[in-house]
Amino acid sequence: MISAFAAHAAPKRVVSMNLCTDQIAMMLAAPGQLISVSDLAQDPRMSPMSSQAAAFPINYGRAEEIYLLRPDLVLAGEFASGPTVAMLRRLGLRVEVLPPAETIEAIRHEIKHVGALMGREVAARALLDQFDQELSRVTASRTRGRAALYYANGITSGGNTLAGTILRHAGFDNVADELGIRRTGTLPMELLVMSQPDYLITGAKWPGQSRSxxxxxxxxxxxxxxxxxxxTDRDWICxxxxxxxxIEGLNP
Structure with missing residues (x-):
């Protein structure tokens, strides 16, 4: 449901403190409306909009710094720091918490939702039209085989995840689904090898970051x-x- 706040006048000072809301906000904001994005938005390893994000001041998701920006709307992700969100709300700021979008319908809803919150419904409709047209173009018309996702610590993603959605629209059956893993879970390497996938998709490695x-x-x-x-890369995160x-990157 769209927040009752969406019926109010369009906010003039919007702060995003989440990598995924950063992107939607940058796509929809009117000039000067978005005044800060998260620090991750400028990281080219994580953000497909790092060059656009360079034009905005960054925040580190701390209540003190966000309050001093005097926003009239704060966009946060579902896994944002609970104490930060609670403190901002106690200080009288309007904070909207958005869940991760892991299906096509959820992505479409998030675009409409943020568009309504920011008073940018026309821009949201235009973005949705473009998204739907491109989705029709890149979605595979036939099954292309079986694919396995395999990340650090032997983690995989099933069909009820964003990665699973990407696989499905690229035309692949997900090996994790065959093994009963519908969300995120551990896939023992022995099972991965025995499953004999046609396609293997691994996580991007960050040298020096983790032995996992x-x-x-x-x-x-x-x-x-x-x-x-x-x-996988930055296009798979949000x-x-x-x-x-x-999706297009998985096409031959």
Missing amino acids: EAILDHPALSRIAPNTSHV GTPYILRA
């Missing part, structure tokens, strides 16, 4: 679909129109 990524260098992985491997690039 060492599993992605296991020699067994190089023998699984060696000519059809792919690495449920925004940028998933269209992720």
